[in-house]
Amino acid sequence: MALSVEVERLRIAGERMGLALNESKCEIITDTTNLPLPASISRFTVTDMSAATLLGSPLLVGPAIDRTLESQVASLKTASSRLSLLQSHDALVILKHSLSLPKLLHNLRSSFCANHQALLDFDEQLRDCLCQILNVSLDENQWMQATLPVKNGGLGIRKAHQIAPSAYLASASGAAALVSSILPLRLQGSRDSDTSDAMAAWVAQGGAIPPTGDSACRQRVWDHEIVTKVSSQLLESAADDYTRARLLAVAAPQASDWLNAPPMTAIGLRMSNEAIRVATGLHLGANICAPHVCRCGFQVDARGSHGLSCVRSAAVIRDMR
Numbered sequence: 055m056a057l058s059v060e061v062e063r064l065r066i067a068g069e070r071m072g073l074a075l076n077e078s079k080c081e082i083i084t085d086t087t088n089l090p091l092p093a094s095i096s097r098f099t100v101t102d103m104s105a106a107t108l109l110g111s112p113l114l115v116g117p118a119i120d121r122t123l124e125s126q127v128a129s130l131k132t133a134s135s136r137l138s139l140l141q142s143h144d145a146l147v148i149l150k151h152s153l154s155l156p157k158l159l160h161n162l163r164s165s166f167c168a169n170h171q172a173l174l175d176f177d178e179q180l181r182d183c184l185c186q187i188l189n190v191s192l193d194e195n196q197w198m199q200a201t202l203p204v205k206n207g208g209l210g211i212r213k214a215h216q217i218a219p220s221a222y223l224a225s226a227s228g229a230a231a232l233v234s235s236i237l238p239l240r241l242q243g244s245r246d247s248d249t250s251d252a253m254a255a256w257v258a259q260g261g262a263i264p265p266t267g268d269s270a271c272r273q274r275v276w277d278h279e280i281v282t283k284v285s286s287q288l289l290e291s292a293a294d295d296y297t298r299a300r301l302l303a304v305a306a307p308q309a310s311d312w313l314n315a316p317p318m319t320a321i322g323l324r325m326s327n328e329a330i331r332v333a334t335g336l337h338l339g340a341n342i343c344a345p346h347v348c349r350c351g352f353q354v355d356a357r358g359s360h361g362l363s364c365v366r367s368a369a370v371i372r373d374m375r
Contacts, residue, residue, distance in 0.1 A: 057082070058092040081106075083113070111164035115248075119165055123172030126158050127179055134183035142330040143317040145187045146209075154180055155212045162218045163225040163273075166248035168255040173215035184211055189331045190340040199288055199301070199338055204313045206285055207305035209334065216284075219256035220276035223249065223264075228271035259283070296359070300339055310337070332358070 065075045077097040083106040091098065104116030112118035133153045137145040158176065167173060181197055192200060201216065202208025226233075226249050253264065256276065260283030265275045285305070292298040304310055312333070317324040325333065335342035341356035348354050350366040361367055 058094045061095050109164075111161055113165075115166060119161075119167055119170065120172070122161055122165070123167060123170055123176070126161070127172055127175045129157070130154070130176060130179050130183065134179065134186065137183065138186055141317070141324070142187055142189070142327040143325045146184075146330065146334075147317060149180075149183060149187065150210050155214060155217060158214050159217075159221060162214065162221040166222055166252060168218040168222060168252050169215070170218075173218055176214045177216075180211060180213070184209070187330075188334045188340075189327070190335045190338075190342060192338065192340055195288060195291060196338045196340050198284060202281060202284060204310045205305075206281055207301060207310060207337075209313060209337070216259060216280060217273075217277065219252045219259065219261075220273050220280060222252045223256060223276050224271055224273035226252070256280070296357075297339055300336075304337055336362075 061075075068075055077095075080095070080098040082091075082095070082098050082100050083103055084100065085103050091100070104114050105118045106113045107118050107122065110122070112122055130153060133149075137149060137153070140148070161167065181192065184200060185192055199207060200209045200211055201213045202210075203212075204210045256264075259280050261276070261279045263279075264270070265272070269275045285301075289298060289301055292301060315323050332342055334340070336357075336359060339357060341358075343354070343356060343358040345356050346354050348360055348364055348366070350364055352360055352364065354360045
């Protein structure tokens, strides 16, 4: 068998450099798991292609990608229960920069998993976790806004299933030349099929004109069209002038920069749990109080924005002075 010959050559070359082949960690990835193996490689693990992973990423659609994504959902669920023990500001930053999309992005870029059910489960768990941290309930439009980048008026908590096509297409474009030089022609069909499916998923989310050249290798360029589409949908579906004005205001330059400030108590940048609840609630248009009559006589709705302009408000009185 050619494989055993190549392994023996590798073994001999390694011994000349003082290296030994650890057979218990060697793996043969094949589409036929009942191969008769020569004695020289009989201790190698034989793995079916559909269950194979490389550097933590599944090689093909199948059981491996199911297990990988389901483990990510379980991991986020465990993290959610622990984030509730932290201050809201700390928990929000950790969720945004570590435990949500960043933890999953390696798999999204290296394995085709757009439209996988586990990504929807991941996003649902992410939504529950965010509501728990902020201590507010989010309807569909508010959740949609929260998943936009900060500069577009969101919280930067990106949806996995929304990013998946852009991540894979950018990665595939960047590696296209190298992959073509490595893979034999008979295996390139599967890669091209995955790229076509990812393109279809990207178009279904609102993509129109695919980027070309160097831009096609940048995930941000692919994602920009989707973000623009979602932002437009939110503005078009605005129920009233207040909602439209709020969406335009939070997307203005530097308007949402406070969300990028790290929580540091020593210089007064750590917000209290209540401050985070009110600030994010106003940012997203969520209900942050019970309807009531203000001491100025104005009927306050559940969104609680009246306090920002009330003539009896302490903050407004200070500004007037």
